[in-house]
Amino acid sequence: MSDGQDPDRGFEDVLRYLKESRGFDFTGYKRTSLMRRVRHRMNEVGIDNHVDYIDHLQVNADEFSALFNTILINVTGFFRDPDAWDHLRAEIIPTLLAERGPDDPVRVWSAGCASGEEAYSLAMAFTEALGVERFRQRVKIYATDVDEEALTHARHASYGERELQGVPPELVAKYFEPLNGRHAFRKDLRRSVIFGRNDLVQDAPISRIDLLVCRNTLMYFNQETQAKVLHRFHFALVPRGVLFLGKAEMLLSHGRIFDPIDLKRRVFRKSAGSAAGGGHFVTHAFVQDRRIDVGGLDQLRELAFSASPVAQVVVTGDDVLALANQQAETLFGLGARDVGRPLRDLDLSYRPVELRGHVEQARAERRALRVKDVEWLRTPGGSLWFEVHLNPLIASDNAVLGVSIVFHDVTAARRLLDDLEYANRQLESAYEELQSTNEELETTNEELQSTVEELETTNEELQSTNEELETMNEELQSTNDELQVINETLRERSLELDQVNEFLESILTSLRAGVIVLDVGMRVIAWNRGAEELWGVRRDEAEGEHLLDLDIGLPVADLRPVVRQALADASFLTEVKLDAINRKGREVVVRVVCSSLRSNSGEPNGAILVMEPNG
Template identity: 80%
Template sequence: MSDRQSPDEDFEEVLRYLKETRGFDFTGYKRTSLMRRVHHRMSQVGIESHADYIDRLQVDPDEFNALFNTILINVTGFFRDREAWDCLRDDVVSAMLAERGPDEPIRVWSAGCASGEEAYTLAMVLAEVLGPERFRRQVKIYATDVDGEALAHARQAVYTERELEGVPPELVTTYFEPHQGRYAFRKDLRRTVIFGRNDLVQDAPISRIDLLVCRNTLMYFNQETQARILGRFHFALTPRGVLFLGKAEMLLAHGRLFDPIDLKRRLFRKANGSGGGVPNFVTHAFAQDRRIDVGGLDRLREHAFAGGPVAQAVINSEDVLVLANQQAEALFGLSGQDVGRPLRDLDLSYRPVELRGHVEQVRNERRPLRVKEVSWQRPGGELLWLEVDLNPLFGNPLSGQDSAIIGISIVFHDVTATRRLFDDLEFANQQLETAYEELQSTNEELETTNEELQSTVEELETTNEELQSTNEELETMNEELQSTNDELQTINDTLRDRTRELDQVNDFLESILTSLRAGVIVLDPGMRVIAWNRGAEELWGVRRDEAVGEHLLNLDIGLPLAELRPVVRQALGDASFLTEVKVGAINRKGRDVVVRVVCSSLRSNAGEPNGAILVMEQSG
């Protein structure tokens, strides 16, 4: 035999790989349609072998999304099969509201919601019947799917005009707002719809559901998987909960877990007190009778009732206890001896809740009754919260309300954990409301900031235009400056040549002053020293850098400057002044000497006095 796997085994290997790596279990889907879609995707990427396609999935993570989009064909729309939705609104929702008070919550589950059209259709139907205010207060819609991309699209709640073709114009006006060329579902009602991922095959169902909508989703699964999913739906629904299926799905009478409300429009109600096998909701492809004879049903029903997961008791038309399961016996201290006793003689009649009045109400109104928020402190135990369901049992179930009531089933649901969770959620909800108000305030501030930014952008655009003009002017000026720079460069070259000449002249004058043995001091008009030669340094012992810039009269030298002051002042005021004086002085060695001082005026080119020159020479 060849080791090579058959084509079917290769295909199953692909399904196992998807389950192990991404958690998607497609083994419950119909093989024919599933293989057709996988092969369609393989042909799109040019792959023929299942093994090669697994290799492609391993190296290209984006291929998973493309494959899932091909398998999970999200064909949906607003108000699909309009007659069925009208029947749901007029017959089912109206009856559901009649059984509830104005503040009792209504929980709805849209299973397989795809891109959200079905969930928002439910919201519009309920809002039309309840009114927007009561809808926001009472209704919570849970919308689930396995396709993450479809859920992301649904959360945005934005649809094109073509996608809204199935919505009546008046509902579009009421429930949608224009949004960037498309239409967005109203934000205040959008918050009642909660989207989340849920795999009907693997994940636990949402509980305590009053209306469960799953249209044209079961048709993709095989018969065994459909039966398992519908068993979970039965668990999820409240005692009188309603199941709304698509027209491609129907009910086979293998059990009594669901009773038809309108078979043509696929509306069913959960049958209370059902004890038969798991019902089969299947598509037309599986509509075939597979009945077999089952023996020992009475004994099986007895054990099933006794081992039920919730406490349950049954009284007959005489208000006598006829049945109590193990949970009821353990919870309320009942025993086999209590069976056959009147309800009024049992503690159960008033603990944990007064039952006789509720029993009488069920018998008179001939419909189920739920007693909520029942708190009961068990003797020596913890505080429990219960919900009590009282359901009339009719003698002929097929005749419904026209039949005599032969008893009443009393079921006690322990909702302690749910109540604690609800309290925690209430606290969390208060925190979320506070956070929402803060976000709302922040959003208003952001809108104001956005308007200011818009104004700033407009101003910047205007400024940009002005800067553009300024830039053009600057370019023109730059050309002019370039021309001026060329001229300055020429001038700079000329000045450099003149500076070089001046340096040479200065060097020449410096050499003259240095060559003179006599001391030479040159003063500016303010009598500050501007030249001090080496002869002056030798005569008075003061260096040039110490003397230059100082006032003549502030110098500490042996020359009697006070006597020379009148002479210097005459030289500063008269351009032709020239005189010679002899004065006694003390040279740098501290010896008394006689110094001959020649003082003349320093003339400018214009012949004006511009300073004074002192030539000093020590006399023999």
């Protein structure tokens, strides 16, 4: 296969076209499985390069639906994974209701609901826990998906026997009503389930959700997109809200925002989190409350400050450099000549990070600030990473004396974190592939089971169709014999008709007078040789033309009233004489006899004009 360009680039062009033309953004999906499914669809339509496939999408609107159905497998079912749903109904839902007041509303979100089975499973589970009336008063279930075709199916809420196999018979009888050979979910409960389109990657999440169900959807996204979606789920959930995932999904690196309730069944609770405790790190005046006198205290402070292993500088309230220890002097090239200079005149004010704004903020807000992930590219290929702490220095009278700036070198820790992050990405990538493979195997198994059942049904239908075809074949053979008899009769009639036409043609040809036959629209349907000789217009030029459009020496406009009477009265017959010019250019007086052309029923069907020169 060759696109005439980089295959990956051609594939990205397809994704870009889908996003620009239909608003579907698949760039966050796992590339390996996504490429495989697009390639599968291309093979089905017999196209082997991405450029031609984009052209195919542009001219075939139905191809979008076929492609989306291939990408969005939409494998779902009522109470899928019964063990997990039993745990949800027995433990999670009762606990969730117990944590809320008896009249508090309950908001549930089924994200990636496909054709609606999951949403209606939630409706049945909450109705069993609350009763019909309390469910209708308190519960709202928001069911969303990116596939409009699946949402249309879900809104109809109509399912066949095969789709209801996972629902216990007593629940089928309680929550579904027979409708045209299928089963429709109860309308009074259906009103509590709201369907709508939502792209988990691009659209804003629904808020204030108590239970969020997103099963076997995250597995299609890459690690970065999964993180983005999970942070949106965290925002959507209320404090202590519950997240219910599919068995093929895990939260490896998001433990800080979700706590596991039941890891085996993939049930998690929104983590309460902890606010970053910045604190107000202020330095107060040294309290002279000692029982003994410590000599040389100022020199001791100066030596201790200078010998600190961490680079540190102090600026005054007027942004003048007051102090710099040995580490700061070595690291930033400061010297004794720089003490007393305004901060804005020093390279330190903008390298490795713009300091003046942070200094002003720390001084104005009288609180400690922390600037993370500061990179200083000292030499090509060599970077230092810092975490900069700024602390306002506040005197006993609450006046801000200055700001202490400490540069913590976190280069080694950063490199370790990068190595760890790389290892985690490798691990998550491998796990994603395992998730994807597991889900695809499950999907393939379900599809194979479905295919076997469909083949069995098709086999029975084919046997029945074969019997019907044999019967139809016998009937067609009999019909064919009858058609042959009819065809022979028609052929004989056609020969007779040809003989009649030849006879009529010979009559018209034999008449020396000019004969014109008109239809009800005054168009010429017959023009004999006498008319050709009289007016110099051939038969093929005249037939089909309107009488009044003929350019001949006969004043046809004078004939219009006469012809109209003949078209209106089946018994009409009259004779008129008109001055005309024949084909030779000579003036002649023409006698014209006009009569009505009658149909078999006696109604006017046209007009006949017989013309011959007078004398």
